[in-house]
Amino acid sequence: MPPLLLVMLGGAIGAGLRYQISRFALQIMGSGFPWGTWIINLVGGLLMGILVGALSGDPVGTAPLRLLLGAGVLGGFTTFSAFSLETVGMLQAGGHVMAAAYAVSSVAGSVVLCIIGLFIGRALA
Template sequence: MNAVVWWQSLLLVMLGGAFGSGLRFVIGSCLLQRFGAGFPWGTLAVNLIGSFVAGFLLIWVDKRGSAGWPWRMLLIVGLIGGLTTFSSLMVECLVFVRSERSLIVGFYLCITLLFGLLFVFLGARLGAFVCDD
């Protein structure tokens, strides 16, 4: 990757990441207000939404061939990278353990991983359907 493309990629990732992080904050705040703090619905929601959208976007970007790299940087690496959050998932698991709610950890990890995997495949299937020529 030459220097110009590297800098363009960096700027696209930063722009997408800013929007993704803001979107994560909005979704998390709305779900916290709606459902309270008993379960991390915001993190679960953004990770599942992000999985679905990432699956869709991967197919959509791949259909563009070599012209798709800016979209990959902006949308997948930046937007979805900023929206989803593995570190929050892990911190929330630690909080559950420290507050003597360890049983929730297994449930939370299972639904996050199983549904995340399901959603990324569903997003990819939708992407293949929509982008099919």
């Protein structure tokens, strides 16, 4: 199967899972805290670590599986999984300051840009 189709198929699965888990968390835990997103982001980071760890022995032979499950399913499930993997890579390489700067700037930057995007979107509406 072409790489793009693997990623697209996995992305559809991941996005569907994210939607269902978010709905379930909202029904069970209420709307006082973004439990669905929090759970998804933490689970996504865990699953990305498991995937990369499990497939690290044969990077060439497992490329289709990495595309389907990593870029596809986990990418559609949450981009936080990729962020987690990148941060862990920096930590493992000894780049503690870089990892901290990346983590803080990614989270804070995303929140600030989301606020800016809300203002832009409302202005265009």
